[in-house]
Amino acid sequence: MRNVNAYLETDFHDHPLQRVIGRRDFLRLSGGGLVVLFTLPRLAGQVQAQGRELPEDPNAYLRIDEDGTVTCFTGKIEMGQGVITSLAQMLAEELDVPLGAVKMVMGDTAFCPWDMGTFGSRTTRFFGPALRQAGATARQALLELASEHFSLPVDDLATADGFVYLRREPSRRIAYGQLVRGKRIERRAKTEVHVKSPSQFKVMGKAVPRTDAILKVTGKAQYSADLRLPGMLYARLLRPPAHGARLVSVNTDRARSFPGAIVVEEGELVAVLHEKPDLAERALQLIEARFETPEPTVDHETIFDHLLKVARPGELVAQGGDLETGQRMASRRFRATYLNDYVAHAPIEPHAAVATVEGHRLTVWASTQTPFPLQEQIAREFGLALEDVRVITPFVGGGFGGKSANRQALEAVRLAKLTGRPVQVAWSREEEFFFDTFRPAAIVTIDAGVATDGRLCYWDYHVYYAGSRGSEHFYDIPHHRTLASGTGWQGGPGSHPFATGPWRAPANNTNTFARESHIDLMAAEIRTDPVEFRLKHLTDPRMRRLLEVAAGRFGWKSAPHPTGRGYGVACGIDSGTYVVTMVEVEVNRGTGEVKVRRALAAQDMGICVNPEGARLQMEGCTMMGLGYALTEHIRFRGGEILDRNFDTYEIARFSWLPEIDTIIVENNSLEPQGGGEPAIITVGGAVANAIFDATGVRLYRLPMTPERLKAALAEQAR
Amino acid sequence: MEERIRFRLNGQECEIQVAPDRMLLWVLRTDLGLTGTKYGCGIGICGACTVVVNGEAVRSCQTPVGAIRGKEVLTIEGLSQDGQLHPLQKAFAEHDALQCGYCTPGMIMSAYSLLRKNPHPTREEIIAWMEGNLCRCGAHPRIVRAIEHIAREGKSEGGTP
Ligand code: FES
Ligand code: FES
Numbered sequence: 001m002r003n004v005n006a007y008l009e010t011d012f013h014d015h016p017l018q019r020v021i022g023r024r025d026f027l028r029l030s031g032g033g034l035v036v037l038f039t040l041p042r043l044a045g046q047v048q049a050q051g052r053e054l055p056e057d058p059n060a061y062l063r064i065d066e067d068g069t070v071t072c073f074t075g076k077i078e079m080g081q082g083v084i085t086s087l088a089q090m091l092a093e094e095l096d097v098p099l100g101a102v103k104m105v106m107g108d109t110a111f112c113p114w115d116m117g118t119f120g121s122r123t124t125r126f127f128g129p130a131l132r133q134a135g136a137t138a139r140q141a142l143l144e145l146a147s148e149h150f151s152l153p154v155d156d157l158a159t160a161d162g163f164v165y166l167r168r169e170p171s172r173r174i175a176y177g178q179l180v181r182g183k184r185i186e187r188r189a190k191t192e193v194h195v196k197s198p199s200q201f202k203v204m205g206k207a208v209p210r211t212d213a214i215l216k217v218t219g220k221a222q223y224s225a226d227l228r229l230p231g232m233l234y235a236r237l238l239r240p241p242a243h244g245a246r247l248v249s250v251n252t253d254r255a256r257s258f259p260g261a262i263v264v265e266e267g268e269l270v271a272v273l274h275e276k277p278d279l280a281e282r283a284l285q286l287i288e289a290r291f292e293t294p295e296p297t298v299d300h301e302t303i304f305d306h307l308l309k310v311a312r313p314g315e316l317v318a319q320g321g322d323l324e325t326g327q328r329m330a331s332r333r334f335r336a337t338y339l340n341d342y343v344a345h346a347p348i349e350p351h352a353a354v355a356t357v358e359g360h361r362l363t364v365w366a367s368t369q370t371p372f373p374l375q376e377q378i379a380r381e382f383g384l385a386l387e388d389v390r391v392i393t394p395f396v397g398g399g400f401g402g403k404s405a406n407r408q409a410l411e412a413v414r415l416a417k418l419t420g421r422p423v424q425v426a427w428s429r430e431e432e433f434f435f436d437t438f439r440p441a442a443i444v445t446i447d448a449g450v451a452t453d454g455r456l457c458y459w460d461y462h463v464y465y466a467g468s469r470g471s472e473h474f475y476d477i478p479h480h481r482t483l484a485s486g487t488g489w490q491g492g493p494g495s496h497p498f499a500t501g502p503w504r505a506p507a508n509n510t511n512t513f514a515r516e517s518h519i520d521l522m523a524a525e526i527r528t529d530p531v532e533f534r535l536k537h538l539t540d541p542r543m544r545r546l547l548e549v550a551a552g553r554f555g556w557k558s559a560p561h562p563t564g565r566g567y568g569v570a571c572g573i574d575s576g577t578y579v580v581t582m583v584e585v586e587v588n589r590g591t592g593e594v595k596v597r598r599a600l601a602a603q604d605m606g607i608c609v610n611p612e613g614a615r616l617q618m619e620g621c622t623m624m625g626l627g628y629a630l631t632e633h634i635r636f637r638g639g640e641i642l643d644r645n646f647d648t649y650e651i652a653r654f655s656w657l658p659e660i661d662t663i664i665v666e667n668n669s670l671e672p673q674g675g676g677e678p679a680i681i682t683v684g685g686a687v688a689n690a691i692f693d694a695t696g697v698r699l700y701r702l703p704m705t706p707e708r709l710k711a712a713l714a715e716q717a718r
Numbered sequence: 719m720e721e722r723i724r725f726r727l728n729g730q731e732c733e734i735q736v737a738p739d740r741m742l743l744w745v746l747r748t749d750l751g752l753t754g755t756k757y758g759c760g761i762g763i764c765g766a767c768t769v770v771v772n773g774e775a776v777r778s779c780q781t782p783v784g785a786i787r788g789k790e791v792l793t794i795e796g797l798s799q800d801g802q803l804h805p806l807q808k809a810f811a812e813h814d815a816l817q818c819g820y821c822t823p824g825m826i827m828s829a830y831s832l833l834r835k836n837p838h839p840t841r842e843e844i845i846a847w848m849e850g851n852l853c854r855c856g857a858h859p860r861i862v863r864a865i866e867h868i869a870r871e872g873k874s875e876g877g878t879p
Contacts, residue, residue, distance in 0.1 A: 209811065210811075210814055212819065213816065216819030217803070217807040218807060219823045220754070221819050223756075225753075228753075275748075277744055277748060278741060346854055347818070348756075348854050398818040398854050619860070620856030645761055646759050646852060647763055656858075660859050
């Protein structure tokens with residue numbers, strides 16, 4: 001008979017519980033194999049939030065052990081976007097070591113350089129250059145060490161695969177690990193160090209499979225809820241039925257008598273803890289609670305009127321020429337309002353965290369995109385010194401912007417402090433929906449005009465609540481103005497009935513949907529092919545080239561829409577990356593259902609570090625984008641969230657899968673740009689335009705559900 | 719009331735003292751320490767908790783542990799044998815059929831049960847079968863490709879030993 005306890009030996013050797021130590025201490029403790037402490041040259045310090053810069057000291061980013069293992073320290077976290085692989089590629093490239101030699105330590109506040117968080121497609125663009133510089137600087141220091149070792153000038157030496165070797169006699173070589181062994185070196189690099197240029201790349205720019213794949217296909221990859229510390233309790237918390245509801249009375253007697261249950265009551269915090277999570281849930285069900293819920297004043301239909309009523313005045317995002325002049329030039333004017341509903345992040349991994357208190361020190365494992373801000377949050381809220389709080393980020397099962405608020409981690413800390421035991425808080429799917437910081441409902445109004453020559457002459461754009469990212473158009477329009485009421489995604493007091501926040505390529509999905517729909521609408525009205533119409537107003541060579549490449553690959557046939565074919569196009573820019581999406585849809589006029597048959601995503605993202613990873617993200621963006629385009633929306637009554645699981649909140653499924661094609665156009669003249677988000681921004685617009693091409697009906701509101709399309713088709717028939 | 723429940727788990731005899739109405743998902747993850755099987759929705763909709771019982775894919779969040787008495791349970795941890803990845807695991811890794819990886823164990827276990835029944839499914843059959851497994855990262859195209867690869871090779875040895 002198998003000893004089932006064998007299964008319980010979870011391996012925590014990577015996660016020392018006792019000591020919360022600084023990186024410097026760690027380096028001291030780790031003794032031999034320490035690298036190269038040197039101070040210059042200054043890294044291209046990238047200012048993050050609060051004026052903080054990335055460290056200049058390469059040792060903050062990497063360590064080389066005696067056995068040649070290179071450890072890369074980054075405050076970024078892995079949530080599916082693949083930076084565990086692309087960052088390792090960058091370091092391997094600059095350091096000249098095999099990719100397999102690089103071990104990643106991510107999002108651990110005890111070891112990694114401070115980081116504002118993993119979002120906004122910033123990892124490759126901002127952390128990347130600093131990491132590459134650190135790698136290049138360390139390689140230079142290794143060369144100098146080797147030059148002393150061989151008593152030869154640096155110019156006679158070269159590096160490859162973790163060795164420094166003699167150019168003239170490559171068999172004479174010394175391993176990096178040996179060079180740094182037992183030495184504590186502090187030196188200034190003598191010369192200015194440059195990162196490699198794309199033509200020198202051996203590891204970067206190559207399609208490599210994900211380095212975390214084996215852990216993930218074997219079930220060994222650990223996510224926060226997979227951690228189980230000795231003596232740990234699983235907590236379930238009493239939740240209000242609606243946002244804004246107040247707890248009036250609570251009776252926990254029956255829960256308290258549930259075998260093994262521990263009940264915690266502290267103000268509005270009512271929780272049941274148990275050694276088994278499902279039994280904690282059962283005991284929670286025994287609590288009788290009465291909440292007072294305020295009368296709902298808005299719902300998912302009336303919200304737009306409400307939002308417009310309380311909207312802040314628009315801030316100027318961009319302008320040029322003179323609107324009135326443009327309006328006078330117009331022979332035809334087109335006005336429309338575009339809407340989108342609230343959308344959930346809905347990662348398949350709900351928020352989870354484990355907290356443990358040892359004396360005055362606290363360790364937290366959390367499903368978070370922001371380990372360092374979380375560390376600060378905890379220190380502040382619980383009156384602890386920053387160095388006494390350690391946040392460790394295991395694998396994160398999807399984030400998309402929704403794992404930055406960290407509420408679950410604070411709950412775990414509070415309960416760990418109250419019970420004196422390690423505590424896990426893992427949200428149910430219902431809690432995940434309830435506490436999500438939704439993509440805000442938003443409104444865009446556009447007033448634009450075309451002159452007799454068929455050219456756009458003015459563009460008056462106003463976005464409310466989505467945020468300003470992506471609101472600026474890139475077309476050649478002489479007279480234009482772009483306003484944003486709320487440049488971020490938090491609506492301000494009295495606006496949204498619940499929390500809102502950034503959602504994959506925040507604001508840009510809304511803005512690109514509106515802009516690209518409107519461009520398409522005008523092209524159709526003046527009987528011009530939508531690709532031609534765009535090209536006619538594009539001077540930016542990057543976008544022109546991308547659109548032409550995409551049209552060629554897709555087999556776009558020039559014709560004024562609607563043609564009945566169901567082709568749609570949309571262009572956009574996000575995080576420095578240019579993207580064009582083309583789709584072909586099939587519309588079932590009876591049911592209003594839309595099936596996207598094929599989709600092409602074309603992208604110009606500057607230097608592409610990991611083409612395979614980039615393609616994965618583009619495909620992922622396309623699939624996820626179909627959800628917000630076609631079905632995803634949160635229905636609510638006041639603060640009560642009505643969609644709280646995947647039964648009514650529909651995300652893209654296998655049967656939706658179009659034939660997806662991806663193109664990354666080469667552009668090595670530009671530093672790497674964002675890759676995790678851009679290709680999602682164009683999906684809504686491309687699908688809306690394709691529906692128009694198929695049916696002649698245009699939908700102005702996302703998502704374009706079967707009911708909405710059916711209603712619009714019925715309207716058309718009348 | 720707790721009872722003694724015996725079943726085979728990943729090829730080995732297993733006996734636990736447990737309330738039979740507890741869901742297999744939580745018993746696997748906590749009592750048995752097998753955390754490869756994931757919670758995603760708790761209502762049988764997302765497939766993250768999929769395990770294979772007597773060759774059939776089941777939702778462990780909806781399966782009381784009392785119902786698997788005497789049966790053969792296979793989880794993601796039991797799929798590789800003697801340190802060798804199962805061909806499906808290999809195919810998923812090689813085809814980049816994952817991003818965050820949270821849905822992956824459920825995906826692989828669903829695919830495993832499909833290939834056991836039907837070693838050479840068509841693309842349409844794969845898509846129809848996998849419909850009940852959700853992936854938020856959009857790894858769908860690669861997942862289908864990974865399964866197609868095995869279907870073509872006919873390499874899935876199917877059944878548990
Ligand atoms: S957790 Fe069981 S189907 Fe979602
Ligand atoms: S890979 Fe993230 S949910 Fe599927």
